Amino acid sequence: MSTLLESNTNTDIDNNISTMMDITVLYFASLADEAHCHEEKITVPQSTSLTGLYEQLRQKHRFSRPQSELRVAVNDYFAKWTDEINHGDSVVFITPVAGG
Amino acid sequence: MSTLLESNTNTDIDNNISTMMDITVLYFASLADEAHCHEEKITVPQSTSLTGLYEQLRQKHRFSRPQSELRVAVNDYFAKWTDEINHGDSVVFITPVAGG
Amino acid sequence: MVDQVHGQSMSIKRSIDEAYLIAERDGFALLDIDIDESRLKSTLDDGSCGAFVCFEGRVRNHNNASSVNRLTYYGYEELALNQGRAIIEEAKKRFEITHAIAIHRIGALEIGDVAIWVGVVSAHRYPAFDACRWILDTIKADIPVWKQEYYQDDSTKWLSNNG
Amino acid sequence: MVDQVHGQSMSIKRSIDEAYLIAERDGFALLDIDIDESRLKSTLDDGSCGAFVCFEGRVRNHNNASSVNRLTYYGYEELALNQGRAIIEEAKKRFEITHAIAIHRIGALEIGDVAIWVGVVSAHRYPAFDACRWILDTIKADIPVWKQEYYQDDSTKWLSNNG
Numbered sequence: 001m002s003t004l005l006e007s008n009t010n011t012d013i014d015n016n017i018s019t020m021m022d023i024t025v026l027y028f029a030s031l032a033d034e035a036h037c038h039e040e041k042i043t044v045p046q047s048t049s050l051t052g053l054y055e056q057l058r059q060k061h062r063f064s065r066p067q068s069e070l071r072v073a074v075n076d077y078f079a080k081w082t083d084e085i086n087h088g089d090s091v092v093f094i095t096p097v098a099g100g
Numbered sequence: 101m102s103t104l105l106e107s108n109t110n111t112d113i114d115n116n117i118s119t120m121m122d123i124t125v126l127y128f129a130s131l132a133d134e135a136h137c138h139e140e141k142i143t144v145p146q147s148t149s150l151t152g153l154y155e156q157l158r159q160k161h162r163f164s165r166p167q168s169e170l171r172v173a174v175n176d177y178f179a180k181w182t183d184e185i186n187h188g189d190s191v192v193f194i195t196p197v198a199g200g
Numbered sequence: 201m202v203d204q205v206h207g208q209s210m211s212i213k214r215s216i217d218e219a220y221l222i223a224e225r226d227g228f229a230l231l232d233i234d235i236d237e238s239r240l241k242s243t244l245d246d247g248s249c250g251a252f253v254c255f256e257g258r259v260r261n262h263n264n265a266s267s268v269n270r271l272t273y274y275g276y277e278e279l280a281l282n283q284g285r286a287i288i289e290e291a292k293k294r295f296e297i298t299h300a301i302a303i304h305r306i307g308a309l310e311i312g313d314v315a316i317w318v319g320v321v322s323a324h325r326y327p328a329f330d331a332c333r334w335i336l337d338t339i340k341a342d343i344p345v346w347k348q349e350y351y352q353d354d355s356t357k358w359l360s361n362n363g
Numbered sequence: 364m365v366d367q368v369h370g371q372s373m374s375i376k377r378s379i380d381e382a383y384l385i386a387e388r389d390g391f392a393l394l395d396i397d398i399d400e401s402r403l404k405s406t407l408d409d410g411s412c413g414a415f416v417c418f419e420g421r422v423r424n425h426n427n428a429s430s431v432n433r434l435t436y437y438g439y440e441e442l443a444l445n446q447g448r449a450i451i452e453e454a455k456k457r458f459e460i461t462h463a464i465a466i467h468r469i470g471a472l473e474i475g476d477v478a479i480w481v482g483v484v485s486a487h488r489y490p491a492f493d494a495c496r497w498i499l500d501t502i503k504a505d506i507p508v509w510k511q512e513y514y515q516d517d518s519t520k521w522l523s524n525n526g
Contacts, residue, residue, distance in 0.1 A: 028439050029509035030521050032368040039371075073507070076441035092439060092507075096523035099436070099467055099508030100325075100420050100479050100499060128276050129346035130358050132205040139208075173344070176278035192276060192344075196360035199273070199304055199345030200257050200316050200336060200488075247424040247474050253495075256415040260486065311410050323423065329496050332416075336488065 019046040021087040025057065029095050035061040050074075050081050054093055070094055119146040121187040125157065129195050135161040150174075150181050154193055170194055209274035209346075210307045223301050227291075228284025230275045230345075232307045235317045240301050249298050249321040253328040255336050257316040259309045263359075269350050273315060275306040276344035287338045295331035297322040302335055304345055372437035372509075373470045386464050390454075391447025393438045393508075395470045398480045403464050412461050412484040416491040418499050420479040422472045426522075432513050436478060438469040439507035450501050458494035460485040465498055467508055 020043050027035045035057075044053060054067045071094040072079050078094075085091065120143050127135045135157075144153060154167050171194040172179050178194075185191065211232040212219055220236075223229035224243045237256075244252065262268055288300050302318040309315055318336050322328040340361045347359040374395040375382055383399075386392035387406045400419070407415065425431055451463050465481040472478055481499050485491040503524045510522040 026439070027368070028372055028437060028507065029369075029511075032372075036368060038368050073439070073442050077445050078442070078505075092442065094439075094442075094507055095509070095521075096525050097503070097505070097507055098510035098522040098524050099438075099506045100503035100524065126276070127205070128209055128274060128344065129206075129348075132209075136205060138205050173276070173279050177282050178279070178342075192279065194276075194279075194344055195346070195358075196362050197340070197342070197344055198347035198359040198361050199275075199343045200340035200361065245475065250421055250423040252419040252421060254417050255488065255492070257488070258413055258415060260413040261410040312408065325418065325420070325496075325499065329418070329492060333488075333492050 020044065021046050021048070021085060021089070023053070023085060023088075024090045025053075026090065026092045028092065030065070031061075031063060031093060031095055034063050044085075046087070048085060050079070050083060050085060050091065053085065053091065057093075065095060069096065120144065121146050121148070121185060121189070123153070123185060123188075124190045125153075126190065126192045128192065130165070131161075131163060131193055131195055134163050144185075146187070148185060150179065150183060150185060150191065153185065153191065157193075165195060169196065206272075206274055209276060210272065212275075212277055212306070214277075219303075222281060223303055226281070226285040227288025227300050228281065228302050228304075228339075228343075230277050230280050231303050231305050233305075235303050235305055235314050237314075237317060240303060240317060240319055243301060244299055244319050244321045246298055246321055249323060251322050251325040251328040252319065253325075253332040254317065254319040255332050256314045257336075259311050259313050259315055261311045263349060266349070267352050268311070269352055270308060270310050271347055271349045272308045273304070273306040274346045274348070275304065279344045280304070283342055283344070284339070287335060287342065290338075291320075291331050291335050294334065295322070296324070296327040297331045300331060300335055302339060304339065304343060306345065369435075369437055372439060373435065375438075375440055375469070377440075382466075385444060386466055389444065389448040390451030390463050391444065391465050391467075391502075391506075393440050393443050394466050394468050396468075398466050398468055398477050400477075400480060403466060403480060403482055406464060407462055407482050407484045409461055409484055412486060414485050414488040414491040415482065416488075416495040417480065417482040418495050419477045420499075422474050422476050422478055424474045426512060429512070430515050431474070432515055433471060433473050434510055434512045435471045436467070436469040437509045437511070438467065442507045443467070446505055446507070447502070450498060450505065453501075454483075454494050454498050457497065458485070459487070459490040460494045463494060463498055465502060467502065467506060469508065 022043050024041050026039050050072050073092040122143050124141050126139050150172050173192040212230050219229040219231050298321050300320040304316045318332050320328045320332045349357050375393050382392040382394050461484050463483040467479045481495050483491045483495045512520050
């Protein structure tokens with residue numbers, strides 16, 4: 001997590017504790033394989049976008065899939081990549097599904 | 101049955117016993133209601149066509165449906181109205197079906 | 201009167217086991233008791249098939265504006281078996297399916313009873329849907345089965361699938 | 364390792380009874396044991412419905428050229444329930460149907476096991492066929508369920524419905 005924070009200090013002016021958000025990220029399928037975990041809790045600056053969040057985690061875990069191949073869910077509903085994240089949110093990146 | 105034979109004596113020149121056919125006719129649904137029976141055996145001249153047979157029986161039983169609304173089956177297979185009838189055949193006139 | 205002229209077409213001439221054997225072999229049979237769906241389904245089990253689609257036609261409590269109490273199906277069994285076999289053969293040519301089975305029930309049925317059951321298995325899903333619908337439509341158009349509805353005022357009516 | 368990162372998505376968080384209650388109420392649920400088709404069908408019984416169409420997706424013994432031994436489905440249950448409820452709501456708007464229920468199974472499945480079941484009832488037959496196919500397609504496109512196939516050489520592969 002500290003690496004994530006450091007990597008954002010240059011772009012976020014108000015980077016103090018009051019502007020940070022705690023986010024829970026769940027991983028499924030190949031993302032869970034690559035992240036070596038099902039769930040992680042991270043703290044990110046309040047202005048972090050969903051695309052920015054995925055890029056940070058992609059670098060951290062060396063995810064093989066680009067964001068263009070994924071969908072995203074926030075608080076157990078599909079969300080748009082342009083939707084805002086809020087403190088306490090749960091975020092899940094959805095690789096192509098294979099039900100049925 | 102005798103009425104049927106009589107009604108054909110004028111049109112069939114070779115109307116002797118060697119050129120007659122025994123036919124079994126089965127009735128289903130509204131035709132059975134109108135014929136008041138499920139099955140009848142009739143003897144007709146060998147040249148009798150399926151359309152001719154239906155016209156005779158229609159007059160006999162006062163069937164309400166014209167031939168154009170019916171299909172015909174010979175020996176338990178759908179047949180064309182132009183197919184020949186042979187001695188011993190089973191003939192069924194099929195009113196519009198209503199399965200399913 | 202009804203039994204005299206229609207009695208023979210309210211029941212099948214074969215045993216129940218024979219009807220199921222014909223259904224399994226030829227893909228179609230008439231039956232004059234409750235359709236045993238699990239018995240039909242078990243004949244369609246196949247490890248190569250990812251898709252199973254089935255249709256059940258049940259007796260409704262209404263038809264257009266009229267309230268239906270019960271109805272009776274009458275069948276011309278020999279022609280129905282011959283035509284049913286041809287329909288299933290044709291379905292296997294038209295669609296990429298592994299197997300298909302259909303049964304039409306005849307006799308007196310109550311509301312909710314299954315009058316017709318069609319089941320299809322295939323490797324992939326779309327052919328199973330397409331074939332099931334086609335078989336059903338073709339049975340409704342071509343199988344010699346007739347339906348008489350009984351209404352609350354004791355009147356009856358011969359139905360037709362084609363208007 | 365597999366259990367550590369995938370264990371939570373191989374089973375549901377609810378009881379079986381709760382899953383069936385959700386399926387009955389919302390039209391969709393995940394389940395992690397054998398799907399009880401008769402239990403689902405019984406919730407669809409309706410005297411006004413003449414048509415019942417169902418689809419069962421079963422595990423096939425092959426996929427493309429590969430021989431499949433078994434496979435495992437993983438699900439994101441909370442999103443699946445929310446999205447499944449929306450799919451069934453949408454189906455009822457799009458098609459003239461009375462009710463629809465679908466269940467997707469997760470966990471380890473063997474060849475022949477039913478992975479997905481979709482059932483639809485309607486007054487007439489075409490909307491039931493159309494809705495059943497649409498619900499199935501939409502589940503396959505949108506429900507967060509993932510599939511890993513295990514082959515005879517012990518290799519595994521994550522599948523995708525969209526190429």
